[in-house]
Amino acid sequence: MASVRKREWKTASGELRAAWAVDFTDQSWTRQRKQFERKRDADAFRVEIEGQLRAGTFRPDAAKVTIKEVCNGYLDHCRGRMQRRERMTRHNLAVYEGHVWNYICPDPERQKDRVPNPRMKVFVGGIGTAKLGQLTARAVGDFRDRLRMISRLAAA
Numbered sequence: 001m002a003s004v005r006k007r008e009w010k011t012a013s014g015e016l017r018a019a020w021a022v023d024f025t026d027q028s029w030t031r032q033r034k035q036f037e038r039k040r041d042a043d044a045f046r047v048e049i050e051g052q053l054r055a056g057t058f059r060p061d062a063a064k065v066t067i068k069e070v071c072n073g074y075l076d077h078c079r080g081r082m083q084r085r086e087r088m089t090r091h092n093l094a095v096y097e098g099h100v101w102n103y104i105c106p107d108p109e110r111q112k113d114r115v116p117n118p119r120m121k122v123f124v125g126g127i128g129t130a131k132l133g134q135l136t137a138r139a140v141g142d143f144r145d146r147l148r149m150i151s152r153l154a155a156a
Helices: 039-055 067-083 090-104 137-155
Strands: 003-010 016-025 031-036
Touching: 003 039, 016 039, 031 039, 067 090
Parallel strands: none
Antiparallel strands: 003 016, 016 031
């Protein structure tokens, strides 16, 4: 349950300030707080956050973490599975790394060592620099369309 309260304080120069704070605890029982200038904005955020908490879709680090960092974590997880021999082969890992580094997070440093193939187009429309909170259905659809466009150009 989130709560909205008025917060008042004095600045170093003695000026009295006020804001509206929304306090809540997330799924892992970590206390979260966000501050707003107007009560209307705080109430709207409270309603939105309570819905996300109820549905289990609240992601507190989504505004901080990039898709590239998530991909690195996933590839580390896959490497661990391969080392433990948990249904992950070297080939699977190489394919996953190829998809990540060629399409999701294109890295020119990794591609400069390759032998140039005139039929292969280099994809530059990755989404690795975007924050996880910016990953919407529309962003994924646009990314998919860019991938399809490059595959059509390579086939032509």
